[in-house]
Amino acid sequence: MSVNNGFKLPRRKLLQGGAVLAAAQIASPFVMTARAADTVKFGWDNPLTGVYAEPGKNELIGAQLAIAQINAKGGILGRQAELVVQDSTSGDAGVAVQVARKMIDQDKVNFLIGNVNSALAIGMAQVANEKSVLMMDPGGHSDTITGATCHWNVFRICNTTQTEANAIAPTLIKDYGKKWYYITPDYAFGHALEAGMIKACAALGGTRIGGDLTPLGTSDYSAYLIKAEAAKPDVLIFLTQGTDMINALKQAVQFGLDKKMHLAGAQQELEALEGLPPEARVGNWVMEWYYKQPNVPHVADFNKLIMAKSGKVPTARTWFGYAGIWSCALAANGAKSLDAVKMAKALQGMHLPPEIALCPDGAFFRAGQNQLIANLYVGKALHTGKDGPDDLFDVTDVVKGTAVAGTLAETGCKMTWPA
Amino acid sequence: MAQLLLFDISNGLITGAFYALMALGLSMILNLSGVINFAHGGFLTLGAYFAYVLQQKIGFFGALLIAPMITALLGLLVERVLIRPLYGRDPLYSLLLTFGLAFILVDGVRIIWGPGSPPYQVPEWLTSPLSSTYFFLTGYRVFMVVLVVTAVAALFYVLNYTKLGLRIRAGTKDLETLSTLGVNTRILRNLNFGLGIYLAGLAGALAAGFLGLSPALGTALLMPSFVAIIIGGLGSLLGTLLGGLLIGVAVGLTTVFYPAASEAVIYVMLGLVLVLRPRGLLGEEGRLH
Numbered sequence: 178m179s180v181n182n183g184f185k186l187p188r189r190k191l192l193q194g195g196a197v198l199a200a201a202q203i204a205s206p207f208v209m210t211a212r213a214a215d216t217v218k219f220g221w222d223n224p225l226t227g228v229y230a231e232p233g234k235n236e237l238i239g240a241q242l243a244i245a246q247i248n249a250k251g252g253i254l255g256r257q258a259e260l261v262v263q264d265s266t267s268g269d270a271g272v273a274v275q276v277a278r279k280m281i282d283q284d285k286v287n288f289l290i291g292n293v294n295s296a297l298a299i300g301m302a303q304v305a306n307e308k309s310v311l312m313m314d315p316g317g318h319s320d321t322i323t324g325a326t327c328h329w330n331v332f333r334i335c336n337t338t339q340t341e342a343n344a345i346a347p348t349l350i351k352d353y354g355k356k357w358y359y360i361t362p363d364y365a366f367g368h369a370l371e372a373g374m375i376k377a378c379a380a381l382g383g384t385r386i387g388g389d390l391t392p393l394g395t396s397d398y399s400a401y402l403i404k405a406e407a408a409k410p411d412v413l414i415f416l417t418q419g420t421d422m423i424n425a426l427k428q429a430v431q432f433g434l435d436k437k438m439h440l441a442g443a444q445q446e447l448e449a450l451e452g453l454p455p456e457a458r459v460g461n462w463v464m465e466w467y468y469k470q471p472n473v474p475h476v477a478d479f480n481k482l483i484m485a486k487s488g489k490v491p492t493a494r495t496w497f498g499y500a501g502i503w504s505c506a507l508a509a510n511g512a513k514s515l516d517a518v519k520m521a522k523a524l525q526g527m528h529l530p531p532e533i534a535l536c537p538d539g540a541f542f543r544a545g546q547n548q549l550i551a552n553l554y555v556g557k558a559l560h561t562g563k564d565g566p567d568d569l570f571d572v573t574d575v576v577k578g579t580a581v582a583g584t585l586a587e588t589g590c591k592m593t594w595p596a
Numbered sequence: 597m598a599q600l601l602l603f604d605i606s607n608g609l610i611t612g613a614f615y616a617l618m619a620l621g622l623s624m625i626l627n628l629s630g631v632i633n634f635a636h637g638g639f640l641t642l643g644a645y646f647a648y649v650l651q652q653k654i655g656f657f658g659a660l661l662i663a664p665m666i667t668a669l670l671g672l673l674v675e676r677v678l679i680r681p682l683y684g685r686d687p688l689y690s691l692l693l694t695f696g697l698a699f700i701l702v703d704g705v706r707i708i709w710g711p712g713s714p715p716y717q718v719p720e721w722l723t724s725p726l727s728s729t730y731f732f733l734t735g736y737r738v739f740m741v742v743l744v745v746t747a748v749a750a751l752f753y754v755l756n757y758t759k760l761g762l763r764i765r766a767g768t769k770d771l772e773t774l775s776t777l778g779v780n781t782r783i784l785r786n787l788n789f790g791l792g793i794y795l796a797g798l799a800g801a802l803a804a805g806f807l808g809l810s811p812a813l814g815t816a817l818l819m820p821s822f823v824a825i826i827i828g829g830l831g832s833l834l835g836t837l838l839g840g841l842l843i844g845v846a847v848g849l850t851t852v853f854y855p856a857a858s859e860a861v862i863y864v865m866l867g868l869v870l871v872l873r874p875r876g877l878l879g880e881e882g883r884l885h
Contacts, residue, residue, distance in 0.1 A: 226703075227812065230711030363856070389855045396807040396816050397611055400851035400858070403603045403732055420810045423713045427808055431734045433725045452713030452808070456723065 216259035217252070217515065219244070219502060220286030222276045222301060223315075227267025228394055228419040229293040231448045232494040236293065236315050237262065238487050239498030247502070253509045258502075265292055265301075267419075268364075268393050273297035277304040287515050288313060288505045293494075295319030295366035302331045309595065311517045313505055315497035318444065319365040320373065320588070323548040327590035330521050332504065332547040334497045336465055336578070337588070338366065341443045342373035343581035344553040345463045348574070350381040353439040353461075354411025359388030360401055360425055361416045370416045370443055386410055391417065391425075398425045402432055415442040415460075423452040430457040447492040450558055450569040458558040458569055466493035466536065467554045467572055469564065475532040490567040496535060500549070503533045504542070518595060521547075538577050546590045550578035604848040607732050612844020613744045614799065614806065616837045618817055619824035620751065621795030623836040626825065627768045628788045630687055631679060634694040636821070637814030638701025639793050643667040643800025644813055645705055648716055656719050656805075660743075664797030671793025675786050683785070698815070706811040718805040740802050747798060748837060751791075755833070764788050768831065820847075823866045829879020838877055 221240065224233035240260060247258045261284050265273035273292055280286045281304065289305045289312040292298040298317030305312035306328040314322055314333040318341070323333045349357075357378055361367040367390065375385050387408040389401045395417075402425075405413050413434060417425045422442075426449075429440055445462030468490045470476045479499070483491040491499075504524065509515055511523035525544040534540035540551035556572040563571065618640060625633045646666050650659035678697070682689045722735035755761035763784055767774045775781045796814075803813055824843050828835030843862050850861040857864075869876060 226706065226711065228810075230706070230811075231713070234711055389851070391855070392859050394812070394816060396813070399607050399611065399732055400604055400848045401855070403600065403607055404852060406731060407600050407603075420713050420808065420812075424808050431723055431725075431736065432731045433728070433734075434731070437728075437731075448712060452715060454715045454717055454723075456720075 216257050217254070217509065218284060218286040218288070219258065219260050219505065220277070220280030220284060220289045221260055221262040222265045222273055222280060222289060222291035224267040224293050224297075225262075225264035228421060229267040231452075232293050232316060232419060232446060232492075233267075235448065235487075235492050235494035236498035236501075238483065239491065239495035239500075240290070240315075240502045241498075242482055242486060243499045243502035243506070247506045253506050254513065254515065258506065260502075261286055265294075265297055267294055268297075270294075270297050270300040274300045274304055277301045278308075281305075281308045281310050286310070287509075290315065290501060290505075292317050294364070295322065295369070296364050298322055299326065299365060302326070302328055306330060309517050311505065311508065311520050313501040315501035316494055317366070319369040321365075321369065323546050323588065323590060325589040327546060327588075327592055329547075329592050329594045330517050332521075332524060332542060332549070334501045334504070334549050335493075336551075336553065337373070337548065337582070338370035338443070339373035339376065339587075340578065340582045341463050341465070341553065342370065342377040343583065344555055344576045345441070345443050345461065346374065346377035346381055346383070348461055348555060349412055349439075349441055350378065350383050353441070355381075355383035356386045356409075356411045357383060357414050358386055358405045358408050358410035358412070359414045359416060360398070360405065361388055361390050362418065362421055363390035363392050366418070367416050374414060374416070374443055388414075391421070393421065395421055396424055398428045399432075401425075402429055402434060406432070406434060406437065410438055412439045412441050415440065416444075418444065418446070419449065420452070422446075422449040423457075426459070427453055427457045430459060435459050445558065445570070446494065447490075447567065447569065448494065451567070455560045458560050461555070461557055462570075463576075464493055464554040464556070464570055464572070465551075466496040467570060468492070469568055469572070470535070470537065473535065473537050476535050478532075479535055490565075500529065500533055500535075500540070504529065504549075507533075537575060538579075540578075543582070543585065545585050545592055546588050547592075548582070548588070550582050552576065552578055553581065600852060601849070603730075603732060604852050605845055606730075608845035608848030609841055610732075610737050610741055610844070611847065612841035613741050614802065614840075615817070615820050615824050615843055616840025617744050617747065617795055617802075618799040619821040619828075619836045619840045620748065620833055621792035621799070622821050623792075623825045623828075623830075623833055624764070624795075625789055625792040627831055627833075628764055628771070629679070629683065629690075629785050631682075631690040631694065631789075632687065633792070634691065634818070635674075635697040635701055636694075636792075636796050637816075637818035638698045638705075639667055639671060639796040640800040640803065640814035640817060641705050641811060642670065642701060643797030644716075644804040644809055645709055645800075646797070647801035647804050648709075648714060648809055651717065656717070660798075660801050663801045664794050667797025667800065668790045668794035671796075672786055672790040674793075675789035679789065680782065680785070698818075702811050702815060709809075709811075711811060713808055713810050716804040716809050722805075736805055740806060743798075743802065747795065751795070752833070754791075760784075760787065820862055823862045825876075826866055827869045827876055829876025832876070832878040835876055835878030 295317040320337045440460040508520040512519035528541040536552040553576045555574040562568040647659040647663035725731040824839035828839030
């Protein structure tokens with residue numbers, strides 16, 4: 178049967194066309210592979226939604242700036258850097274692990290980056306270790322990540338919870354009292370931070386007189402605050418983060434607890450302070466990076482670039498993302514290879530250049546632990562911005578990381594390298 | 597200890613009143629239209645953010661008045677365009693639709709206003725506790741309870757003493773008969789949906805000052821509201837009110853003795869009610885079917 182509609186396609190042409198089409202089908206995977214091999218991929222497995230969406234977004238802004246700078250300077254080993262971004266969620270470790278596996282197996286990322294939530298970072302670290310991919314944890318603080326469950330290929334920018342606790346405890350004990358009550362988020366980070374605070378407090382003669390573990394995403398803290406008030410502590414310690422921090426602190430101030438006891442905590446973030454009404458910006462805290470460092474070279478330039486990109490001043494999270502991506506690039510360029518073992522070895526003891534470290538005493542990865550040691554900023558939250566609306570933290574003491582990070586033996590990290 | 601218990605029961609009633617406000621809106625929509633509105637939390641969040649925007653232009657009280665109305669108008673539109681075509685079909689259709697709509701609303705809020713928590717300012721004279729001993733009774737919380745009580749009283753008045761309320765109640769019993777008597781049930785369902793969403797918008801505008809703004813604000817409050825309806829009994833708005841209050845008190849008391857179970861306790865209550873009294877505390881027999 179033939180259909181003649183006036184259009185004649187020569188048989189030879191048809192066969193040629195078919196052959197070209199078939200060849201394209203066969204060749205295309207190789208074309209795709211070649212294109213993929215052109216870039217060095219960073220798998221960004223970090224929260225874009227949920228409680229940690231805001232810190233996750235700021236880490237991403239820092240990472241994007243780093244990628245742009247790396248590419249402007251010639252890339253990594255002559256290849257352009259590329260960020261592959263996927264939402265890990267804020268609290269579902271299953272999703273974060275699934276994303277990590279997909280990024281490594283399908284997207285063939287060279288680096289795995291994440292996670293704001295320590296529990297998710299711990300899950301991702303297991304996958305990264307199983308697959309021998311270099312992982313950078315920009316902002317998950319749980320001690321075990323570079324402590325008891327450390328891995329040769331897992332590095333971290335933010336501090337351990339014990340480091341933060343050691344930085345803030347002396348001020349709180351000296352100025353406000355020894356009886357502490359804790360409002361602690363019920364997951365890996367919260368447990369680790371509370372343990373760190375109890376240890377740091379006990380070393381200075383303080384005690385834990387009570388506390389509650391609160392579920393992640395709690396919106397109403399009133400019942401916990403009623404219990405805390407009944408315990409009559411000297412200091413009410415808030416270890417919650419993100420929107421949980423905002424809700425807890427705001428309700429505590431509404432209840433007038435700031436007039437009955439001192440409100441404080443370990444880790445504070447600019448994102449949380451910005452989300453608080455002015456009257457609830459109270460207490461003593463430690464920040465891991467602060468944008469206002471007039472005497473530290475390159476910080477003003479960094480601030481300008483981030484302002485131009487996002488319209489807001491950088492937070493510690495922005496710096497975590499920035500330093501995390503740059504550290505990976507420096508590792509690859511230092512090792513002259515994308516081999517994870519070679520890069521991990523290149524990072525041992527590596528000092529970040531001042532334009533990446535952006536802190537007065539420099540920053541380096543402690544060998545044998547893979548933990549970045551940098552400055553910490555102890556101070557007080559301010560009701561209103563001192564020098565501009567974003568200047569909501571008054572830094573009273575810049576602490577050297579080496580003074581509060583403890584010893585390598587204390588971290589419990591026993592690193593095993595592949596044979 | 598007795599004082600702590602008293603504090604927690606009182607505090608639980610305050611929280612419960614808030615759950616009840618949201619649950620009442622849900623319950624009204626479910627009773628008349630048979631729609632399990634999973635997007636109710638999304639509407640609550642929208643109400644909160646509308647209040648946030650309006651507050652900067654017309655002040656706190658203006659925002660509290662207007663934001664729920666705008667949310668209700670949106671609710672009327674959603675009912676007309678999306679939900680109405682699904683009446684008469686398997687309830688699964690509207691359930692899936694509102695489930696998807698919930699994601700759209702929450703992500704819409706996230707895209708427009710960002711994932712963070714913009715500060716929501718309540719008037720200064722409402723932010724402090726009324727007394728040092730009863731420190732948890734802040735001006736805002738008392739104001740919130742008064743407003744919830746007023747809103748619930750107004751709702752019960754509308755339902756019991758107005759023509760619209762009479763029709764809504766009649767429609768809840770038998771919509772078909774009501775329709776054959778000449779009542780335009782399309783408009784009735786539309787208005788009822790709008791009224792339910794108004795309550796969600798009001799709960800949102802109040803929650804902005806009580807719990808703070810975040811895109812997930814309504815999502816976190818949705819499940820306790822559903823549980824309040826089931827505990828109180830399907831078809832009974834009074835039961836829903838009671839369910840909300842009971843949940844609030846149960847969560848408050850559990851936090852004192854066993855905080856780790858403060859979330860689980862409402863589901864334990866749900867399980868107990870379903871086993872011991874499936875129609876709920878004040879529900880009608882057979883309504884569950």
